[in-house]
Amino acid sequence: MVIDVYAQYFAGNCVFNGLERHGASVKLTSDSEGGQIRYTVSVSFFPHRDPEDFAISYDAYAEREIYHGKGRRSRKREAAMLETFRAEADAAASELGGTIDWEQPLIEARRG
Numbered sequence: 035m036v037i038d039v040y041a042q043y044f045a046g047n048c049v050f051n052g053l054e055r056h057g058a059s060v061k062l063t064s065d066s067e068g069g070q071i072r073y074t075v076s077v078s079f080f081p082h083r084d085p086e087d088f089a090i091s092y093d094a095y096a097e098r099e100i101y102h103g104k105g106r107r108s109r110k111r112e113a114a115m116l117e118t119f120r121a122e123a124d125a126a127a128s129e130l131g132g133t134i135d136w137e138q139p140l141i142e143a144r145r146g
Contacts, residue, residue, distance in 0.1 A: 035065075036063060036064070037063065038061050038062070038063050038146045039062045039107075039115075040060075040061065040119065040145055041060070041061045042059075042060055042139060042144065043057055043060075043088065043139070043140040044134050044135055044136060045057065045082075046058030046127070046133060047132060047133050047135070048131060048132025048133070050094035050131070051093055053091075056081065056083070057140060058077055058078070058135075059077070059079075060076070060119075062115060062116065066107065070104060070105075071103065071105050072099060073100050073111075074097050074098060075098050076097040077097075077126040077127045077130070078090055078096075079130060082140070088140075098126050100115060100118075101115065120134075
């Protein structure tokens, strides 16, 4: 079962495949199957040409696995991961040559 533990869009800056992108989708996702759990942090930059433009393009996408092991979802583990989430997302964004403006959310946070 794949669940987005946390997801939010922020303003961002990235040029990827020759296209300027001004929005960033960030997620903490859990994926559990057969007694194994995996958590990833992902960043996807998208054009965001106007306030209504949320068309996500998945070519400017980076993902980092931050946990993989036996078990199931744990609120305590997820709370600890959310404390380091921004640093992990910034590292993923830098792999794409982009930055996330954490002070400019484009939508409210969604939690699963």
